[in-house]
Amino acid sequence: MAPDQIHSAIPDTDIDSGMESSASSWDRSVNEVKEHAFARLEEELKKANETLKLRDEEVSRLSRIRADVESELEELTASLFQEAHNMVKEANLRQAAATRALKESSMKVDVLSAEVTALKTLVLTSTPSHPNLSREDSISMPGGLSGVGLFYRKHKRSPSHNNLKYGRENSPPDSPLKQKSNQSETDTDILDISNSAEVDPNVHREFVLWMKSPTLDKSDAFISRIYREDIDQCLEFNNSTLAMDVRNAIESGNLFIESMDKSKSHFPKKCALMELPLLCLYRMNLGGADSECYCISQICRNRITAVCDFLNYLRYIQRGLVKSLENDMYWEIVRLRKQMMLAKLGLALTS
Numbered sequence: 001m002a003p004d005q006i007h008s009a010i011p012d013t014d015i016d017s018g019m020e021s022s023a024s025s026w027d028r029s030v031n032e033v034k035e036h037a038f039a040r041l042e043e044e045l046k047k048a049n050e051t052l053k054l055r056d057e058e059v060s061r062l063s064r065i066r067a068d069v070e071s072e073l074e075e076l077t078a079s080l081f082q083e084a085h086n087m088v089k090e091a092n093l094r095q096a097a098a099t100r101a102l103k104e105s106s107m108k109v110d111v112l113s114a115e116v117t118a119l120k121t122l123v124l125t126s127t128p129s130h131p132n133l134s135r136e137d138s139i140s141m142p143g144g145l146s147g148v149g150l151f152y153r154k155h156k157r158s159p160s161h162n163n164l165k166y167g168r169e170n171s172p173p174d175s176p177l178k179q180k181s182n183q184s185e186t187d188t189d190i191l192d193i194s195n196s197a198e199v200d201p202n203v204h205r206e207f208v209l210w211m212k213s214p215t216l217d218k219s220d221a222f223i224s225r226i227y228r229e230d231i232d233q234c235l236e237f238n239n240s241t242l243a244m245d246v247r248n249a250i251e252s253g254n255l256f257i258e259s260m261d262k263s264k265s266h267f268p269k270k271c272a273l274m275e276l277p278l279l280c281l282y283r284m285n286l287g288g289a290d291s292e293c294y295c296i297s298q299i300c301r302n303r304i305t306a307v308c309d310f311l312n313y314l315r316y317i318q319r320g321l322v323k324s325l326e327n328d329m330y331w332e333i334v335r336l337r338k339q340m341m342l343a344k345l346g347l348a349l350t351s
Contacts, residue, residue: 104285107256115312119321197334207330214318216251216311223314230340231310234303237273242294245286246273250308254287257301268295302343310336 203225210222218224235250237243249255260267260281268280272294280295284304296304313336316322322329339349 104256104287107258107285111256118312119316197331199330204330207333208326211317211326211329214314216314216318226310226337230337231307234307234340234344237300238275239273242273246284246304249286250304250311252287255304255308256285256287257296257304258283258285260295271295271297271300273297273300299343299346302346302349303340306336306340306343306349310340 203222206222206225210220216223218227231247235243235247237246246255260283269277271278271280272284273296278297278299280297282296282298282301284294284296284301285291286294310333313322313332317329324332342349
């Protein structure tokens with residue numbers, strides 16, 4: 001049979017059916033491959049997402065750690081700076097306190113040295129090798145009337161009282177007015193109006209009773225009179241609060257006065273005690289580590305030193321350091337009271 005005849009013998013339907021079956025099988029294979037690839041890609045994508053999520057969590061954790069470390073570092077730095085600042089401040093305060101304490105100690109040493117010098121003068125001039133010649137001058141009336149002679153005397157102080165500032169030989173200098181007035185008062189004392197002085201019987205009686213048991217208690221009649229007539233008036237200032245502090249410091253022995261540096265061209269112009277525009281050449285300290293310094297005028301300085309001299313002399317008597325006769329001690333007290341009155345009136349203090 002010829003080829004054309006064989007070919008024509010195979011039906012066309014069978015050929016089409018075979019081609020369709022082959023195409024369908026190919027499509028299924030392609031679909032399976034696609035599904036498998038898609039599943040694999042989905043799985044890889046899922047793993048990648050999980051990996052990214054873990055990395056995001058790690059990044060967040062590290063960011064929090066870094067933020068915490070930075071915050072702690074800032075706090076530590078601030079704390080170190082604050083601690084360093086506090087240490088510097090504390091060191092400066094200690095240095096200032098040490099400087100102030102050194103200055104106050106130096107002032108106390110000067111005061112104590114002055115008191116020692118005064119005590120040596122009192123003791124040495126009252127020994128037998130330096131006889132007290134004032135006893136012969138205690139009676140000024142002719143005839144030697146023993147009952148009356150006690151109340152009249154020429155005003156000549158015992159050698160143990162001459163030129164003595166009780167406990168303050170190294171204190172700031174007195175006013176220029178005093179230095180000028182002393183030249184004209186070399187041979188004359190302000191108290192010697194008629195070259196004699198008369199005793200106040202009441203004051204002398206209280207003094208004699210006080211000498212039996214010397215005390216600085218204000219309940220004593222003699223001390224009460226001195227405060228009422230002299231000290232209270234001498235320490236009366238416009239600034240009453242500071243005046244009371246000054247009185248307490250004087251009574252406790254914690255008051256210091258020093259003169260300003262004279263090389264300065266400007267001085268304070270308001271007195272802390274008077275509260276008035278006055279030239280202040282002195283500085284006052286009431287004692288204590290944190291005590292403030294106050295600028296005071298000449299008249300305030302004179303009043304305070306006059307009171308200090310008086311109370312220091314009473315303390316020396318109380319301690320038994322004054323070896324003069326009782327009558328001489330009375331007249332020295334009168335002189336010191338006069339000094340307080342002169343200071344209160346603004347007059348120059350006498351030697």
